[in-house]
Amino acid sequence: MSLIEFRNVSRVYKVGDHEQKALDGIDLNIEEGKFIVILGPSGAGKSTLLNLLGGLDSPTSGKILVEGRDIANLNGNELADYRAQTIGFVFQSYNLIPTLTVYENIALVKEIVKNPLSVKDMLNEVGLIDHIDKFPSELSGGEQQRVSIARALAKNPKILLCDEPTGALDSETGAVVLKVLLNMARNYNKTIIIVTHNQNIAKMADQIIRVKSGHIREIIDQDKPLSVEEVDW
Amino acid sequence: MLFRKLLRTIWHYKAQFISMILMVMLGVGVFVGFQGEWYSIERDTFAFYDATGFADYRLVSEYGYKAEDSDKISSIEGVDKISRFLSIKTNESKDNDVVALTVTTDIDVSGFMVTSGDEYDKTSKDGVWISDLYAEKNGYRQGDEITLKYGRLSITGTIKGLVKSSEYLICVPDENQMMPDYEKYGYVYISPAMLKEKLGFEFYTEIHVISDLDKKEFIDKANDALGKTNLVLTKEEVVSYGEAQGEANEGKTMASILPVIFLGIAVLIMATTMQRLTINEKTQIGTLKALGFRDAKITKHYTLFGLFIGIVGSLLGIGLGYFVAWFIFNPDGSMGTYFDLPSWAIYIPWWSYLVIACIIALMTLISYISAKNMLRGNAADSLKPYTPKAMKRLSIEDSKAWRKLKFATKWNLRDLFRHKARSFMTLFGVFGCMILLVASFLMMDSMVGFVNKFYYGSMNYESQIALKDDTTNEKATEIIDYLNCDYSSTSAVSFNDEGISMDIYSVGHDYVRFLDEDMEFVKLTDDGIYLGQRLIEENNLKTGDKITVSLYGSDKKYEFKIAGTLRTLTKGIVMTEKYAIESGVEYRIGKLYSEKSIDELQNGEYSENYSVIKSRADVIKSFDSFMSVMYTMIGALIVLSIILGIVVLYNLGTMSYFERYRELSTLKVVGFKDKKIGNLLITQNIWLTVAGIILGFPTGIWITSILTKALASEYEMKVIFGWMTFVIPVVLVFGVSLFVSWMVSKKNKKIDMVESLKVPE
Structure with a gap:
């Protein structure tokens, strides 16, 4: 059994009288510990796929099985538990709480997770232990994204979902962030799914999923993915 | 196009717009309503005073005034109109209610207005013009007969008309009764011709005067004209004027504090919301600027929001204000029991509209300034979304306690x-x-x-008895012994040119008790007088000081030592009978306080000496x-x-x-x-x-x-x-x-x- 299974999943949005199919009967299996990159043009449905898997949104039809449990039928509180225990999110716009320090932004997961990882360990891993008492507004974009990664991993989730994690960063900083992200995910044996436009990131993935017009067009398994250093940024 | 955007933006922020309009409406409504309440009392009562010739001064003498006395007063320069006036408390024969029998020699002074029935006829020898509210409560109609008794005198007349008089605007028998009770107390007017016919002679205890002279000048001139010191009451000392204007002043005081706070809260919070709303629109403001709209056009567009809210909120507020004013001041509400007014029109003072105009201007200004702030810099700056100030460390964060605080805290x-x-x-x-x-x-x-x-x-008594005016102190003492009751005497004295009441009490049974400054009951001592708190404060007096008062109608002056302060309803001085005797004060026992019921008193001995009995x-x-x-x-x-x-x-x-x-x-x-x-x-x-x-x-x-x-x-x-x-x-x-x-x-x-x-x- 795969860690994640999409079975005939559709997501239809109603815009006035018009229906727009963001995802149209998708079937997909993702194995544990893999690094997956979802590629596709704008409006292809890749973020919808990520949101459904992350429990931010629910499918119009179909099943999404995570560790054998269908998350499509969970209620609000069950979804909150699922997001807390199973999913770590990293966003393009970091989404840190501006009124909390670096330490507190990560430590807030203690409020919802029983056995979180050490905040200081996380900060050491992302190289921001010296910025522990700073507020997000005192950090650069790359540093903020690293805090965001530390926060996502501190929950010790099974799956890490990243929506354009380097989209707001220059390529150099983006590479640093990606390196941190991949190192940590591998150290802690996480399944990473990244949604991006960036073809370079795909070169590092174990599996590439190409999405277009709400359908999966192609799934490519890469036996020898490149390391961050090997990619020409 | 921008107008369409304005409407759509209003729709988009409908919750905020509705709440801002509601805040302006509530603020303006309460402000206007409370201002309207006291202002309407003032306007409606003044119109009533004017229409019925409410007197500015009243000369009072228990011995009465003759026609030549009124002629002398009339000839004083500065006196516009005068009338000899009589108001005596009679008993109505049917229910034994107290009815003030009133006569004025000139209907234009302390007169009345007819609400239904025949117009006043000064030659009528059987016509009675009766208070419409008393008539309504007691089932009297035009054409009915009514008989009033005063001692041995019985006056019967036919009701010609139902009337209202500003003289009885607040129709209470004395200042100790706070609210009118038309079932038990009312008034009638008869003509001077009828009074003379029934009495056999003319008898008027008051001269009512309409004059612009100031108090001191009038009193001096009146005393000169009549050749003696007279008890002169200004209109402020009469319940129907003093209490009514007091009510208006009370409303004015209330309106100047609480509704102003109310309005202040509404406006301040409205201003904050307006500013925040403009901040939310920053990107749109930037977009318009980037498109090439001039700053002035964009500013005008956003300024219209404030203007719109100000105008709509204020209009609704004025409506609410009228309702609030009407709710407090209407003939069917509790105020209707207090005042007997012919008109209950609601008036809003002009400066309320000025305040409203200022509020609308303020809203507009806030919108203007907020929009201007969002337009600062170039188009690119304006396009950037608004970001609140970056977070800085709080000084308390260095403390140990801070580290122990929970995340939520x-x-x-x-x-x-x-x-x-x-x-x-x-x-x-x-x-x-x-x-x-x-x-x-x-x-x-x-x-x-x-x-x-x-x-x-x-008030620990069961009944309060007012003795008839002709009851001597010897007779009163006989009655007091029989009833085993407490008693008092009230007379009017002048203190610092102000008419105040002087009450002398003998309270062996504690049927009447007195409150000191701390609202505790206090036993009067025999070593001085007690002053009401208002007198103490207004005249800067304290316990141990001495004051001099003069008795109206005589040249006698008394010097008293102040023994303490009391909280009283009427402005006056209070002393024990023992102290009064020691000080040589002349007095006539006027009121008795008994534990007997009205029935027992009416059916007991001496009832012929009682003029009014009121139960507690x-x-x-x-x-x-x-x-x-x-x-x-x-x-x-x-x-x-x-x-x-x-x-x-x-x-x-x-x-x-x-x-x-x-x-x-x-x-x-x-x-x-x-x-x-x-x-x-x-x-x-x-x-x-x-x-x-x-x-x-x-x-x-x-x-x-x-x-x-x-x-x-x-x-x-x-x-x-x-x-x-x-x-x-x-x-x-x-x-x-x-x-x-x-x-x-x-x-x-x-x-x-x-x-x-x-x-x-």
């Missing part, structure tokens, strides 16, 4: 300091709401406490009616304060929610449950509510003490705390705050995590 504390204006406004909203409620309830508690203690505590229950009934006037005003204020509290807190709560929307979405994405996020929001509101209550409570007390001081000319009232003041405002404010927090936190369920996180930081 730190988050909320930092949020409070980051959004200082919003936090301050929420605090201010709770604080203001608390002030209004504490002041309202404390006023109510103080009024109830004062009047309650005065009536239920001070009658007096208390009038007190209850009086309180209902107060309840109406304060009730209206309480209800509107609660509505304002809900609107203000909901508005600020929603604002806070939207400003933290992104943070709340992040928490939700990370895995926080709706309840936990809701608790975060509620916690902050609880803090601000508690702080608002803690600050608002003493301020409310302080405001009330200012109010009671300002009302001191009306009541010698002390701020009294009752359970209501402690419990109800706190429960209400907390209730409102929790209700609003709950309403706002319910929105958590609707957070669209996908959409909200797309917004760029």
Whole structure:
């Protein structure tokens, strides 16, 4: 059994009288510990796929099985538990709480997770232990994204979902962030799914999923993915 | 096109727009309503005084005035009109009610207006013009006969017309009765011709004068003209003028404090909301600028928002104001029991409209300044979304205690300091709401406490008997021995050119008790007089000082030592009979206080010497009616304060929610449950509510003490705390705050995590 299974999943949005199919009967299996990159043009449905898997949104039809449990039928509180225990999110716009320090932004997961990882360990891993008492507004974009990664991993989730994690960063900083992200995910044996436009990131993935017009067009398994250093940024 | 955008933006922010319009409406409504209340009393009563020739001065002599006396007064330069006047308390034959039989020699002075029936005929020898309210309560109609008895004299006449007279605007038999009771007390007018026919001679105890002369000048001239010192009452000393204008002044005092606070809260919070709303529009403002719209055009567009809210809110507020004024001042409400007015038209003072114009201008200005601020810099600057100030470390963060605080506490504390204006406004909203409620309830508690203690505590008798004017002190002593009762004498004296009452008491049975400054019952001592608090304060006197008073109608002067201060309903001095005798004061026993019932007294010996018997229950009934006037005003204020509290807190709560929307979405994405996020929001509101209550409570007390001081000319009232003041405002404010927090936190369920996180930081 795969860690994640999409079975005939559709997501239809109603815009006035018009229906727009963001995802149209998708079937997909993702194995544990893999690094997956979802590629596709704008409006292809890749973020919808990520949101459904992350429990931010629910499918119009179909099943999404995570560790054998269908998350499509969970209620609000069950979804909150699922997001807390199973999913770590990293966003393009970091989404840190501006009124909390670096330490507190990560430590807030203690409020919802029983056995979180050490905040200081996380900060050491992302190289921001010296910025522990700073507020997000005192950090650069790359540093903020690293805090965001530390926060996502501190929950010790099974799956890490990243929506354009380097989209707001220059390529150099983006590479640093990606390196941190991949190192940590591998150290802690996480399944990473990244949604991006960036073809370079795909070169590092174990599996590439190409999405277009709400359908999966192609799934490519890469036996020898490149390391961050090997990619020409 | 921009107009269409304006309408759509209003629709988009409908909750904020509605709450802002509601705030302006409530603020303006309460302000206009309370101003309208006292102003309408003033205008309607003055119109009534003018229409019925209310006298400016009254010369009073128990021996009566002859026609030549009135001629002398009439010839004084500066006197416009005069009339000889008589008002005696008679007993109506059917129910033995007390009816003031009134005669005026010139109907244009202290006269009346006919509300139905025949016009006044000064030659009529059997015509009676009766108070329409007394007639209604006692089943009298035009054409009915009515018989009035005064001693052995019996006067029967036919009711020609139903009337209203400003002389009896507040139709009470004496100042100790607070509210009219038309079932038991009313008035009639007869012509001088009929009086002469029934009496066989002319007899008028008063000369009523309409004159612009000032008090001192008139008194001097009147005394010169008549060759003796006269008891001259100014209109302010007459219940129907003094109390009515007192009521207007009381309204004016109330209107100058609480509704102003009310309006202040509404305007300040409205201004904050308006500014925030413009901030939310920053990107759109930038877009318009980038498209090539000139700053002036964009500013004009956004300025229209403030103007629109100001105008719509003010128009609705004026409507609400009329309703509030009518609610307090209408013939069917409690005020209708107090005043007998021919017209109850509502008037709003012109300066209220000036205030409204200023509010509209302020709203417009705030919109203008906010839009200008958003347009600062070039188009690229304007296009950037608004970002609140970056977070800085708080000074308390270095303390050990800070590290022990929970995440939610730190988050909320930092949020409070980051959004200082919003936090301050929420605090201010709770604080203001608390002030209004504490002041309202404390006023109510103080009024109830004062009047309650005065009536239920001070009046320990069952019946109060007024002796007939011709009862001698020897006869009175005989009756007192028979009834085994307490008694008093009241006469009018002049002190510092002011007519005040001088009451002499003998209270061996404690049927009458007196309240000292601290609202405690005090036993009068025989070593001096007691002054009402108003007299003490107005004349800067203290215990041990000596004062001199002169008796009206004689040249006698008395010097008294002040033994203490009392809280009284009427302005005056009080002393024991023993001290009066020692000081050589002449007095006539006028009132008895007995534990016997009215029936026992009416059927017992000496009843022929009684002119009026009032039961304690009658007096208390009038007190209850009086309180209902107060309840109406304060009730209206309480209800509107609660509505304002809900609107203000909901508005600020929603604002806070939207400003933290992104943070709340992040928490939700990370895995926080709706309840936990809701608790975060509620916690902050609880803090601000508690702080608002803690600050608002003493301020409310302080405001009330200012109010009671300002009302001191009306009541010698002390701020009294009752359970209501402690419990109800706190429960209400907390209730409102929790209700609003709950309403706002319910929105958590609707957070669209996908959409909200797309917004760029």
